[in-house]
Amino acid sequence: MADSLAGIYQTHMVKRLESSFDAFRRSLHTLLDATEGMIKMFREDKVIIAPDLNVKKLQADGMELDEILKLAMAKGYDPDEITFRAGDFKPEFLPMLEYDADLLQSLYKRWDKVDADPKLDLFVEMLQGELFDPARNREGKLVVFSESVDTVNYLTQQLQERLHRHDILSVCARDRNRKRENIRANFDANYKGERRDDYNIIVTSDVLAEGVNLHRANVIVNYDSPWNATRLMQRIGRVNRIGSTAPAIYNYMFYPSDPGDAIISLKKNSLIKLQSFHSALGEDTRIYSHDEIVQEFRLFNSDVRDDTDRNQELIREVRALHDTNPALYRRIKQLPPKSRCARNSKSVHQDASERHNARSANNPTQAEGAVWGMPDLPSMRLGETRPQTIAYLASPQKKAFYLVSEHTRELSFLEAVDIFRADPSERTVPFGEAESQHYEQVRNAMAQYAADQQQERHEEKPKIGGRDNDAKKAAAFLREVRPALPDDEARQVADRLKHMVERGIYNQLADALNRMSRKHKKEPITVIEIVEQLEALDTRYSQPQQPSATKQEPLATADIILSETFV
Numbered sequence: 194m195a196d197s198l199a200g201i202y203q204t205h206m207v208k209r210l211e212s213s214f215d216a217f218r219r220s221l222h223t224l225l226d227a228t229e230g231m232i233k234m235f236r237e238d239k240v241i242i243a244p245d246l247n248v249k250k251l252q253a254d255g256m257e258l259d260e261i262l263k264l265a266m267a268k269g270y271d272p273d274e275i276t277f278r279a280g281d282f283k284p285e286f287l288p289m290l291e292y293d294a295d296l297l298q299s300l301y302k303r304w305d306k307v308d309a310d311p312k313l314d315l316f317v318e319m320l321q322g323e324l325f326d327p328a329r330n331r332e333g334k335l336v337v338f339s340e341s342v343d344t345v346n347y348l349t350q351q352l353q354e355r356l357h358r359h360d361i362l363s364v365c366a367r368d369r370n371r372k373r374e375n376i377r378a379n380f381d382a383n384y385k386g387e388r389r390d391d392y393n394i395i396v397t398s399d400v401l402a403e404g405v406n407l408h409r410a411n412v413i414v415n416y417d418s419p420w421n422a423t424r425l426m427q428r429i430g431r432v433n434r435i436g437s438t439a440p441a442i443y444n445y446m447f448y449p450s451d452p453g454d455a456i457i458s459l460k461k462n463s464l465i466k467l468q469s470f471h472s473a474l475g476e477d478t479r480i481y482s483h484d485e486i487v488q489e490f491r492l493f494n495s496d497v498r499d500d501t502d503r504n505q506e507l508i509r510e511v512r513a514l515h516d517t518n519p520a521l522y523r524r525i526k527q528l529p530p531k532s533r534c535a536r537n538s539k540s541v542h543q544d545a546s547e548r549h550n551a552r553s554a555n556n557p558t559q560a561e562g563a564v565w566g567m568p569d570l571p572s573m574r575l576g577e578t579r580p581q582t583i584a585y586l587a588s589p590q591k592k593a594f595y596l597v598s599e600h601t602r603e604l605s606f607l608e609a610v611d612i613f614r615a616d617p618s619e620r621t622v623p624f625g626e627a628e629s630q631h632y633e634q635v636r637n638a639m640a641q642y643a644a645d646q647q648q649e650r651h652e653e654k655p656k657i658g659g660r661d662n663d664a665k666k667a668a669a670f671l672r673e674v675r676p677a678l679p680d681d682e683a684r685q686v687a688d689r690l691k692h693m694v695e696r697g698i699y700n701q702l703a704d705a706l707n708r709m710s711r712k713h714k715k716e717p718i719t720v721i722e723i724v725e726q727l728e729a730l731d732t733r734y735s736q737p738q739q740p741s742a743t744k745q746e747p748l749a750t751a752d753i754i755l756s757e758t759f760v
Contacts, residue, residue: 213417215343226253245268316348335412406436536757583613587751
């Protein structure tokens with residue numbers, strides 16, 4: 194029990210240190226006061242244990258023990274029930290308290306001499322530079338969050354003294370309601386009254402992480418990492434709101450130090466929590482770290498029952514590999530293009546069958562006898578020996594997986610994953626006589642890739658299945674940008690494109706708009722650039738085509754990323 198309590202308090206103290214030096218110093222002082230107060234009760238032979246009274250705070254406020262007992266009586270306590278004698282405790286208890294007090298006194302004196310604060314120095318430097326760069330901070334507003342009220346007060350005082358700024362508003366739970374009108378007038382873009390600029394920096398605890406708009410600002414600084422990772426999304430939600438005129442939100446994060454994080458594992462826990470949100474909800478923006486893996490998931494796609502769960506499984510596998518074997522993760526990531534190998538088809542078939550059996554046990558609707566996710570591999574099913582090849586091909590216009598044997602067909606991502614998957618113990622086999630067929634089959638895959646591209650360019654038919662989702666995303670993007678377009682002509686262009694997307698006339702139009710949307714989210718582009726790109730798409734897809742006079746953009750040549758031949 195004692196070890197558990199020590200661990201809890203150790204974590205608390207490290208977290209305070211990672212928040213700010215001042216918060217840590219104050220916690221040291223509070224712990225020292227509490228220890229000395231307990232020693233005093235032992236020496237006076239009156240150990241008062243009444244949690245509802247907060248005896249520690251009453252002692253710190255200078256109240257004597259007899260006065261505390263009188264207060265307890267006034268509140269209905271029986272002094273005999275809350276007062277213990279020193280002899281009621283183990284003999285070693287008082288010497289242990291005295292040892293703790295000496296140690297804390299020594300620590301406090303040493304920390305009291307610390308004048309340097311590199312974290313604060315860096316923050317002040319950023320305040321004088323990029324945080325108020327007009328290119329990213331249009332309105333010159335900044336929101337600073339900290340979990341610690343002591344850190345909030347410390348930052349406010351230090352910034353006022355160092356920068357000689359008087360436009361800093363400090364907000365904590367005790368004064369939020371009193372300062373509400375000032376907060377709204379200075380930071381709420383939807384405020385109906387007269388906007389003011391009396392305050393341009395707001396330093397606050399998580400009391401403002403919910404229930405208030407701060408979206409005249411588009412720059413956030415997290416001066417410490419919150420215990421609850423959802424707080425990060427709530428904080429960002431204060432500035433990422435309808436009515437903001439900024440094209441992007443800038444989220445700055447002070448991570449815990451490496452020695453501190455080795456004790457509290459705050460960064461890892463936050464990353465795991467946020468990664469689960471990305472996997473479940475399809476977030477496409479990193480919130481806490483560049484290590485977050487973001488990907489769009491079709492969570493409610495009724496056409497593909499298990500794709501969402503399988504995507505989540507794959508993300509967890511990648512995350513586990515990244516955390517447990519970073520060297521192998523980097524090696525895989527750095528594989529050169531055109532990497533190829535030959536594999537034994539029997540081992541692949543066996544692995545696939547085992548996965549199928551495991552999944553079928555949890556999915557009664559799975560067709561009996563089918564190898565789940567292993568599409569049309571005769572040599573794997575029937576033990577035949579003719580080689581087959583899977584190839585991953587990519588260009589800026591299209592990424593695709595192809596399976597080549599007697600015929601060539603495109604695979605879905607999940608189908609390809611099940612074929613590429615290999616147990617770490619599996620070893621490659623020599624190509625042997627199959628090497629010439631490997632090259633031939635890769636060439637067949639590239640030829641099919643080119644044919645598919647050509648067909649998609651001229652395709653004029655409604656989308657089906659998963660393509661409907663692409664159309665919906667593209668239409669949603671056009672609805673989102675339409676209000677920001679500068680004139681009626683530009684809005685008419687957006688309307689025409691939206692009409693074509695919703696009718697499903699061109700698959701590649703939806704793809705182009707979705708690429709544009711993803712790029713805009715990662716690195717916001719200007720309204721002028723959006724208009725130019727929409728006009729280019731409108732010219733390409735809206736105007737009647739003149740084959741004899743119009744030169745089409747050449748199709749991109751595919752690069753071979755990976756290929757495997759099964760022998």
